[in-house]
Amino acid sequence: MGYLNNNIITVDAILTKKGRETLAKNDGSFRITQFALGDDEIDYTLYNVNHPSGSAYYGQAIDGMPLLEAFPLEQQIMKYKLVTLPRGTAKMPILDLGFSAITLQQGAQLAVTPQTLNYLGNDQIFETSGYVATIADVRTMATFEGVGISSAAATAQNSTSTTTLGTNVSSTVIGTQINLRATTINTLFGSNSTLLTTLTVIGLDSGARATVPVTITKVATT
Amino acid sequence: MSFKRLDPEDFLTSAQAVSQTVWSNNAYTLEQFFTSSTQAASVSGKYYLNLYNTSSNLDGAVTQFNIAFGDSTGRGTVLYNSDVAGYSPSRTIYGQYRSLMLEDENAVFNFGGVESTYFYAISIERSRYKESLLPGSLNLFLSGSSAAGGTLTNLQLTDNSGMVTTPSYFGVQPYYQIISGSGGLAYNKTSGTNSNNSGYTRESGSYGLFFPDTATLLLNGSALDLADNMGVSLNTGLSDNTDQDNPAKLATAISGSARFQMNCQETITSDFVFIRARNSEFNYSENPSFISGSTGEVIFNYFINNPQVFPTTIGLYNDGNDLLAVAKLSRPILKDFTKEALVRVKLDF
Secondary structure: OOOOOOOOEEEEEEEOHHHHHHHHHOOOOOOOOEEEEEOOOOOHHHOOOOOOOOHHHOOHHHHOOOOOOOOOOHHHOOOOEEEOOOOOOOEOOEEEOOOOOEEEEOOOEEEEOOEEEEEOOEEEEOOOOOEEEEEOOHHHEEEEEEEOOOOHHHHHHHHOOOOOOOOOOOEEEEEOEEEEEEOOOOHHHOOOOEEEEEEEEEEOOOOOEEEEEEEEEOOOOO | OOOEEOOHHHEEEEEEEEEEEOEHHHEOEEOOOEOOHHHHHOHHHHOEEEEEOOOOOOOOOOEEEEEEEEEOOOOOOOOOOOOOOOOOHHHHHHHHHHHHHHOOOOOOOEEOOEEOOEEEEEEEOHHHOOOEEOOOOOEEEEEOOHHHHOOOOEEEEEEOOOOOOOOEEEOOEEEEEEEEEEOOEEOOOOOOOOOOOOOOOOOOOOOEEEEOOOOEEEEEHHHHOOOOOOOOOOOOOOOOOOOOOHHHHHHHHHHHHOOEEOEEEEEEEEEEEEEEEOOOOOOEEOOHHHEEOOOOEEOOOHHHHOOOEOOOEEEEEOOOOOEEEEEEOOOOOOEOOOOOEEEEEEEEO
16 A cells, blocks of 8 residues: 655746736736636647557656746736536537637727537537637727626626726636727837737637737728 | 636635845845945935945945934034034934834933943845844944054844843834844853843943844944943044044944844745646646647547546636736646646745
C-alpha cells in the first residue's frame, strides 16, 4: 500500500490588465466569483494513443512539459477553456457567428447573433445563458452592446461602459445578440486607412469560443 | 459549462509579515556614508543632513536617511531672527517630533526614565522601507571622538525589543528604548561602569527611542555626549544663536564606524482561492487540437468515453465574466472522469 499524494498545488496569481482596470475603478466590479480552467499551451496531437508502453504513457509528451508564465493581457490567455460535458460526448460545441471576419466602415452597424452547434445533442441552439463578447480594443467601437439576456450579471456588465482616455482596453458584454457600431473618430486612424481588432465570443453554457478579426475602414472625406 | 461559481468557503484571507533589507542594493549593512555639500548649504541643510550611499554627485546616489538635531530651547542653531530669542531650526525640529511622537506640546522626551531637552533624529528615507522598521534588526555603530576623552570609544546601539514582550506607547506611537547592545538585546555586562544589564547609561537613561512605525530613531544627545565608555563624546554644541553643526557630528560618528544595520517589514495580505474541479467537471477542452476537423469531433475516439485534458491555467472571473486574474501551474495536471483537482491560488495585494 502506498501513500496517496494529497498535496494541494499552490500557485500565485497575477492581475490581468482588466483586473487592474476594475480594481482602479473601485466600483465593486473587482470581485472574483467564478473560475475557469484553460489549457492554452497543450497540443493534444501529442497525445499518443499508440504508445507501445500502454495507456499510462499516452500523455507522456504532455505530462512533463514546461509551461510559460502567465500573460497579463486577458485576450492572450485563457483562450481555450476546459468544459463540463456529459461523458460520451463525441462532438465538441462549436460557435457559429455567421462571419469568419468582420469589416465595417466608419459609423456602420452590425448585429452578431451567435449560435452553438453540437451542444447537448442539439445540432444548433441559442444558449440560454447567452454569450459573452469581448472587443479587444474598445476605441474602435462607437457602440458595443449585448442584448437579450436579463440576468443580474448581464445587466450589470452591460450597464458598465468601459471608457478610455486613448488607451487600448478591452470591453466585455453579455447577450444573445451583440451590436457593434464602428467608431466615427478619424484621429484614431492616423495615416492608416483601417483599424484592426478582434471580437471574441464565448458561449456561457457550452464554453465554446470563436474569435474573428474586425476591420474598420476609414471613410474618405472630401 | 466552462465557468464554475466559487462558494464563500473557497475564499480565505491571510495576513503574513515579511521582512527585507532597508538600504540600497539590498544591503543589510550600510558601510559608506556621504553627505552633500550642496544639500548642507541649502535651506533644508539648516534642519537636516541627507546621508547617501555613495558620493552624492555620482549616479546611483540615493538618500538613505536624514539626521536632524532638535533642542527644546533652540540651542545649537542660528536664530530665525536675531531679535527673537529661542526660535531656531533646532527648536522647530524638537517641536515637530514632540507633536508627532509625544502628542503633547508640553511634554518632554524621556529616555529610559531620564528627561532630555535635546536629541538627534535619524529618519529613514521613506522609499527605503516598506511599512515599518523591523524591531530587533537595528544595529547602529558609532565611533567616538578621541579628542575629548583621550581614548577612542565605540558604541553599538540596538533597540530593546528582545527584552520586552510588547512595545511601549506614546499615544498611538509604539516605541522601544535604544540601548547598548546588539540584535535587540543589551550587552550582558556584569561588571564595569555599565552593570545594570539594561543597556542604559548610568546617569542619562537610554541611548534613545526607536519608533518602528514612523521609521525614526531619536538618539539621546546627553547620552551620546558621555565619555568613559558610556557615550562617544559627541560634544553636542548647545550655544545660543550659533550654528554648531550638530547633525554633522553624528554623521561623522556613524561614518567612522562604517556599520549601520537595519531591516524593514511589511504585512502582506493574501487572498487564497481554492479551486475545486470535481471528477465530472472540466473533462473536455475547447482547445483546437482537441477537435478534429471543422465539425467538432474529438480528436481521438478514445476521448469520447475517456477524455483526458491537461489544465495549465486558472482564470478568475467576476460576475461579468471579465478575466481579473490568472494563475499558471508549474506543469500540466492530468484531469479525467476519475480525477479531481484542488488548487490553491494566492492573490497578493
